[in-house]
Amino acid sequence: MAGGVPTRIDRQALRKSQRGTEESTFFKWLLITISLLFCAVFLLLPLINVFAQALLKGWQYCWDSLVHPDSWAAIKLTLLVAGISVPLNVVFGLVASWAITKFEFRGKSLLVTLIDLPFSVSPVVAGLLFVILFGLQGFFGEWLVEHDLKIIFAVPGIVLATVFITFPFVARELIPVMQATGTEQEQAALTLGANGWQTFWYVTLPSVKWGLIYGVILCNARAMGEFGAVSVVSGHITGQTDTMPLRVEKLYNEYNGPAAFAVASLLALLAVLTLVLKTILEWKAQREDKRAQRVNEPKSAA
Amino acid sequence: MSIELRNVTKQFGDVVAVNNVSFSVKDGELIGLLGPSGGGKTTVLRMIAGLEVPTAGEIFIRGQRVNDLSVQQRNIGFVFQHYALFKNMNVFKNIAFGLKIKKWKRADIEARVAELLKLFGLDGLEKRYPHQLSGGQRQRVAIARALAPKPSVLLLDEPFGAVDAKIRQELREWLVHLHTDLNVTTIFVTHDQEEAMEVSNRIVIFSRGYMEQIGPPREVYEQPLNEFVARFIGVMNVLELVVHNGVGQAGELAFPATGYVDGEKIRVGFRPFAVQISSELNEHPYQATLNHTFFLGVMLRVELELASGLILRARMTKEEYARRALYDGRKVSLNIRNYTILSQEHAPLAPELTVPDKFTMNLGEGI
Numbered sequence: 001m002a003g004g005v006p007t008r009i010d011r012q013a014l015r016k017s018q019r020g021t022e023e024s025t026f027f028k029w030l031l032i033t034i035s036l037l038f039c040a041v042f043l044l045l046p047l048i049n050v051f052a053q054a055l056l057k058g059w060q061y062c063w064d065s066l067v068h069p070d071s072w073a074a075i076k077l078t079l080l081v082a083g084i085s086v087p088l089n090v091v092f093g094l095v096a097s098w099a100i101t102k103f104e105f106r107g108k109s110l111l112v113t114l115i116d117l118p119f120s121v122s123p124v125v126a127g128l129l130f131v132i133l134f135g136l137q138g139f140f141g142e143w144l145v146e147h148d149l150k151i152i153f154a155v156p157g158i159v160l161a162t163v164f165i166t167f168p169f170v171a172r173e174l175i176p177v178m179q180a181t182g183t184e185q186e187q188a189a190l191t192l193g194a195n196g197w198q199t200f201w202y203v204t205l206p207s208v209k210w211g212l213i214y215g216v217i218l219c220n221a222r223a224m225g226e227f228g229a230v231s232v233v234s235g236h237i238t239g240q241t242d243t244m245p246l247r248v249e250k251l252y253n254e255y256n257g258p259a260a261f262a263v264a265s266l267l268a269l270l271a272v273l274t275l276v277l278k279t280i281l282e283w284k285a286q287r288e289d290k291r292a293q294r295v296n297e298p299k300s301a302a
Numbered sequence: 303m304s305i306e307l308r309n310v311t312k313q314f315g316d317v318v319a320v321n322n323v324s325f326s327v328k329d330g331e332l333i334g335l336l337g338p339s340g341g342g343k344t345t346v347l348r349m350i351a352g353l354e355v356p357t358a359g360e361i362f363i364r365g366q367r368v369n370d371l372s373v374q375q376r377n378i379g380f381v382f383q384h385y386a387l388f389k390n391m392n393v394f395k396n397i398a399f400g401l402k403i404k405k406w407k408r409a410d411i412e413a414r415v416a417e418l419l420k421l422f423g424l425d426g427l428e429k430r431y432p433h434q435l436s437g438g439q440r441q442r443v444a445i446a447r448a449l450a451p452k453p454s455v456l457l458l459d460e461p462f463g464a465v466d467a468k469i470r471q472e473l474r475e476w477l478v479h480l481h482t483d484l485n486v487t488t489i490f491v492t493h494d495q496e497e498a499m500e501v502s503n504r505i506v507i508f509s510r511g512y513m514e515q516i517g518p519p520r521e522v523y524e525q526p527l528n529e530f531v532a533r534f535i536g537v538m539n540v541l542e543l544v545v546h547n548g549v550g551q552a553g554e555l556a557f558p559a560t561g562y563v564d565g566e567k568i569r570v571g572f573r574p575f576a577v578q579i580s581s582e583l584n585e586h587p588y589q590a591t592l593n594h595t596f597f598l599g600v601m602l603r604v605e606l607e608l609a610s611g612l613i614l615r616a617r618m619t620k621e622e623y624a625r626r627a628l629y630d631g632r633k634v635s636l637n638i639r640n641y642t643i644l645s646q647e648h649a650p651l652a653p654e655l656t657v658p659d660k661f662t663m664n665l666g667e668g669i
Contacts, residue, residue, distance in 0.1 A: 184384065184386035185386050185387075185388055185389070187373075187380075187386065188380070188382060188387075188388070189388075189403075190353075190373045191351060191373055191380035191448070192400035192451065194374070194403045195374065202388075202399070203388055203390075
């Protein structure tokens, strides 16, 4: 039975290897189940609940709560704040990521770290920072009073806090894209006579457009949803300095659940829309990336 | 003079990338800048273009000092190694870019692009995007784009580096024809000596920031100024010898070396052509075994192993190989007729020496 021994070993090895794959399959499904369950319980269920609560007293009530003058004012203020802070951060993001990827300078890594600061600092602290600067007892407080300027507990303060909180989004998206594109296309434009602005407009901007749009969407979502920093500087003046998240809190504290959820559902809808747009953009950008990669690989057929 | 460099130096921090380089290019010339990577040739090209600013020295284009002119003002066409085509623009827009920037009229742009598409065999591809083109097509679009605004100088950085060997040959020939047709002063960078020899009117050889030699391909090959050039252009056998009684010796090989003290080490170099081979074992003074034969088309290169283990490379025509009835493993006799005594890598090369008949005869009998 010369062949018997190896056969037995082979079978053992086979069983072992099978057990190995079984284990990993089991493990795989375990991890997938945990992740899905977690998402369902902690994310999907509350999201559905938001909409369910909003519609508890029917569509009409939901609509009426949204167009209630105070809620309507909050919606308008939120749009205004996002409308100012997003364009500002687009400009800042483009400038910062251009500087970081196209030039070599001292303090570059410091700049990169500083851009991340709003991510690492608590929003409440960010809000307090502006109160310390521009509040009545703040550094510029007296000067502001003298000139009859109001920043804290007014719209400018809310805009400032929002700009601060959202400024990493565009730059963070653009830096890796610009790094990957390199500077050769821009140099080519220069050799063809283009000036800096033409190079930026015709060459740089089109090549980073997906990253830019992606950054804008994330920036916008955060600008509309920011609570902590805005809460500190806003002063919660109903109908004047309440943004949507602040309005939700106020309605909820006034035991007006369905109205609170009606406004909250608008924010939630924004979140869902952001995710959908984000997914579409990622898919599109990936497709372009693949094409771009093919451009860099030489082909044999002339 | 189309382009002139006078004592141009470029430093990046402490690194001297280009060291006091001067040369000039005539109108309509096709010049190859050749050297190993890190030699400084691409930096020279980029300084001519205005993409780098020289640390010292002056650059002239058509008699005008261009040191203080920006890239845009120099009227040069630059082709990047990886072409750097605008990936968000189609072929037409890529080629038209420079014309649009220079505010040409729409009809003129269309006419010029159509002309270039035809000249470059790109007809019908104007709507394609770079990712839909083959490597060779991309390169032609890049050259067409650079030439569209009618530059006074065309600069190409490793133009054939990014395409594979088969089309590289076609592209070389195509570039030569294009240059003949357009007669625009052209400078290209390459690390491939064969490419430089084949395409250029003159070659400029760089190594570690120094310009080693400039001249027509044949002159550079036949009269290398120093050991670096001699070894970089073509194949060279190099041996280290120990001098004893005016004779330098390596294994059984001996070369006359008067004027050196006993025990001094010198190096000699000789081209594969200088090695004579015979299947008659007593025709030449040294005996060797033919190890390998490399087929190079019309020419053959053979690797010879001497009894002492020294390996030499020799070159001959197919006919000579056949006439001498050579094959791998065959015992042969050999002799070296011409050689050069080598000194430092970048020092000027000594004139070639010929081994006197008597010398080899005498030595040959001794071994």
